[in-house]
Amino acid sequence: MSIDIEKTIGNIGIVPVIVINDAKQAEGLAKALLDGGIPCAEVTFRTDAAEEAMKRISAKYPEMILGAGTVVTEDQAKRAVDAGAKFLVSPGYDQKLVDWAAQHKVPYFPGVCTASEVQVAVANGFKVLKFFPAEAAGGTAMLKNLCGPFPQVKFMTTGGISASNLADYASSPYVLAVGGSWMAKADMIADGKWDEITALCRQAVVAMHGFSIAHIGLNAAGTGDSADIASRFAVFGYQTNVGNASTFMDKAIEIMHNNGRGKHGHIGFRTYNVERAAAYLANFGFTICEETVKRDAKGNMTFCYMNEEIGGFAIHLIK
Numbered sequence: 001m002s003i004d005i006e007k008t009i010g011n012i013g014i015v016p017v018i019v020i021n022d023a024k025q026a027e028g029l030a031k032a033l034l035d036g037g038i039p040c041a042e043v044t045f046r047t048d049a050a051e052e053a054m055k056r057i058s059a060k061y062p063e064m065i066l067g068a069g070t071v072v073t074e075d076q077a078k079r080a081v082d083a084g085a086k087f088l089v090s091p092g093y094d095q096k097l098v099d100w101a102a103q104h105k106v107p108y109f110p111g112v113c114t115a116s117e118v119q120v121a122v123a124n125g126f127k128v129l130k131f132f133p134a135e136a137a138g139g140t141a142m143l144k145n146l147c148g149p150f151p152q153v154k155f156m157t158t159g160g161i162s163a164s165n166l167a168d169y170a171s172s173p174y175v176l177a178v179g180g181s182w183m184a185k186a187d188m189i190a191d192g193k194w195d196e197i198t199a200l201c202r203q204a205v206v207a208m209h210g211f212s213i214a215h216i217g218l219n220a221a222g223t224g225d226s227a228d229i230a231s232r233f234a235v236f237g238y239q240t241n242v243g244n245a246s247t248f249m250d251k252a253i254e255i256m257h258n259n260g261r262g263k264h265g266h267i268g269f270r271t272y273n274v275e276r277a278a279a280y281l282a283n284f285g286f287t288i289c290e291e292t293v294k295r296d297a298k299g300n301m302t303f304c305y306m307n308e309e310i311g312g313f314a315i316h317l318i319k
Contacts, residue, residue: 005087005107005220006128006176008065009040009156013170013208016201017069017158019186023052029184030057032194034125037283040177042089044069051083058084069263074100081106089156091132093117097300098100109156116220126132128154128176134169135160142172163204170208171272173300179209209277214268214318215244217254226257243285261305262314271275274317275301281317292316 068080102107158179183200220226238249
């Protein structure tokens with residue numbers, strides 16, 4: 001069954017950029033990434049072991065969304081696809097590789113870092129591009145400027161990204177996915193530090209979503225009960241803002257005038273990307289309540305409730 005590579009990568013949000021020097025480490029690495037919640041990897045063609053490593057990963061873990069990075073020749077592109085790569089990434093823009101990927105129907109993300117390169121790529125039908133080297137080329141500020149004249153483009157960003165600045169990229173509306181090697185560095189792979197790689201991947205996955213509690217909602221048995229609850233919270237210094245359907249105490253507590261979703265109420269979680277967060281929660285049994293989905297003018301999901309509750313509280317995501 002074919003998959004939408006761009007959508008899948010966007011929902012994962014993180015693409016580990018792998019430099020592997022010994023193909024025998026490939027299976028252990030792939031399992032560590034999968035155990036850490038990242039079923040995706042870009043194996044770079046910077047070492048002689050890359051091609052064999054991709055063959056081993058694709059054979060052992062076909063569920064891995066495996067890509068080949070630093071692809072700079074048509075020969076590398078062919079070898080990568082033959083080895084099991086599902087997508088190709090280049091550090092720069094090369095029309096010969098663009099044509100080869102189109103001819104062979106292989107998802108391809110050429111690298112850009114200037115408006116001229118983006119313009120050429122857009123003219124060739126690209127909507128997702130690699131932005132490299134991200135930090136050296138201006139980071140998220142540069143992305144914002146590029147997306148002014150090219151609002152249809154999103155970027156896979158690599159180069160200088162680590163746990164310390166991941167949030168800057170993850171929260172950017174112009175970023176499809178973040179690439180980096182901090183969760184699986186070459187020396188960690190060489191030393192077989194699979195547990196450490198798994199732990200770093202799990203941390204990165206959670207950080208990618210930027211979860212925080214937006215507010216807690218409480219169900220009341222009518223407007224009188226809602227007013228009584230509000231008066232009790234007011235003694236803690238919360239400011240009361242009465243609306244048609246609910247009363248907010250500052251922005252932290254929402255008191256529903258009548259029973260809303262959830263047995264007891266609801267909890268709203270802010271996140272950088274609602275669709276990506278919903279895809280992440282699906283791994284833990286949560287499903288989207290489709291009738292509650294809201295989208296912006298560009299079609300991006302900005303709000304949704306999940307069908308499942310936690311402790312009698314409905315859960316919703318909001319950007």
